[in-house]
Amino acid sequence: MRPRTLDEVTGQDHLLAPGAPLAALIASGHLPSLVFWGPPGVGKTTLARLLSTVTDARFLTLSAVLAGVKDIRAAVEQAQAILPQRTVLFIDEIHRFNKSQQDALLPFVESGALTLIGATTENPSFELNSALLSRLRVMVLKALDVEVLEGLVRRALVDAERGLGQSPGALPDTVLRQIAEAADGDGRRALILLETVVAGQSAGVALDEDGLQRLIGRGLRRFDKQGEQFYDQISALHKSVRGSDPDAALYWLARMLDGGCDPGYLIRRVTRMASEDIGLADPRALPLCIAAWEAYDRQGSPEGELAIAEVVVYLACAPKSNAAYTAYKAARQAVQNGGTADVPMHLRNAPTRLMKDLGYGQGYQYDPDSEGGHAQTQTYWPDGMAPQTFYQPVSRGLEIRIAEKLAQLRARRAGR
Incomplete structure (x- = not known):
């Protein structure tokens, strides 16, 4: 059921509708190197094949899972042997190429010896090196929506040449809908599920809720644990x-x-x-x-x-406040912008007699023994460094009370 013409491709109108990016490239007759980025089963390989057809180019394909630099060079030799005819080199799972393998493509893409079309399910920004990415146009393919998938399985059900050749009413509309929903945007999965349901029906499985559950299984959602x-x-x-x-x-x-x-x-x-x-x-x-x-x-x-x-x-x-987070970042910035300021003598620890004789800890005022539990005249900043304000409580939740208390303490310390 792979589309044989661009008109048969569905679900990617944002690329193929008149005036859309890929349609405009096809109309111009110029096919640059591309990377198709999208989830599985949305037509990346199909589009690459069809583009080679409409541009009268030879189509070569490699899988980045199995291929290496040697295979890339062999493909380039084949492309050069048929010049001036254009060659499209399609590399599936291109994100699996390491940096050196990606670099091996650069001179051939740059010279125009071939047109590279890569396919990836991963974000090219992270998986392709910048030198290769700068030479490619990124085309984003979307997951197929339920209506598109329902149309796909309906055509596959009745197509006598490439599909299952069943009568239009062989499966109820509700079953086709459930197949489309369970496919979760993946056309390939939708066709596999359709085959499974038709085979199950032929084997005598009732297409009720329990029967479909056994045939289709639990729907799986797209997710990756690192990407x-x-x-x-x-x-x-x-x-x-x-x-x-x-x-x-x-x-x-x-x-x-x-x-x-x-x-x-x-x-x-x-x-x-x-x-x-x-x-x-x-x-x-x-x-x-x-x-x-x-x-x-x-x-x-x-x-x-x-x-x-x-x-x-x-x-x-809960009430929200990023005041502590913002204050911490501001304090870190102040440290990074400043030098190695010494700890004032009155704030230093004095565990030995020598350190006490040198003045460590002298003049320190113990706050709990001070009036109001706060030594108002004592400073806690390095000598010569003006006090700074990093923490600014917001007027939400407990920070309303914290702001009131801090305002009192800061006013006392300033002598107001």
Whole structure:
């Protein structure tokens, strides 16, 4: 059922509709080197084949899983042997090439000895080196939506030449819809599921809820444990917590757990959220994260995942403040911009007689013994360094009270 013409390609109108980027390149007759980036089963290989056809180019293909520099050179020799006819070299899983293998492509792409089309499921920004990426145009392919997949399986069901050659009513519309939904954007998976359902029906499996569950199985969602989808989803979880949306936060937490993400990683990141986004607006958030972490360590999955979910909801509902986080970054910047300032003598430790004789610790005022528990005239900054203000509490949660107390202390220290 692979499309035989560009008109048969569906689901990528943003590239192939009149005036769209890929359609414009085809119309111009100029085919530059490209990289197709998208999830599995959306037509990356198909588009590469069709582009070679419409540009009257020879089509060579390599898999980066198996090929090496020797194979690249052999492909270039084949391309040069048929000049001036154009050659399209399609490299599937191009992100699996290491740096030296990618570098081996550079002179041939640069000289125009061949037109390179790479296919990848990973973000080219991270997986392709900058020298190669600068010579390629990136085309982003989208996952196929349910309507496109439903149309695909419907055509495959009745196509007598390349499909299953069944009658139009061989499968109910509801079953075709379930197949399309279970495929989760992957055309290849949709066709495999269609074959499975038709074979099961022929074997006498009833296409009721239980029968379809056995044939189709549990739907699988796209996820990777190291690539862009992983970091996109943890970003969505973090921003949902920061945006005080507990329902969205739970959704992204469940998505990551469903994809096989390590719950230990998740609770570590959630604990960071407590310090970064809630801070002293609700100081209970951090110890609750530690408690959830301990609960997960003791219970494991799936029982311990509930503790993570509970604390995610709490953080999303808590008042937000990044004042402590911002203050810490400002303090680090001040340290990096300054020299090695000595600790003032009155703040130094004096564990030995010699150090006391040298003046270590002399003049220190013990705050608990001072009036109001605060030595108002004492400074805690290096000599010659003007006091700075890093921490600015926000007017939310407990930091409202903290701000009031700090204002009093700073006014006293300034002699106001």
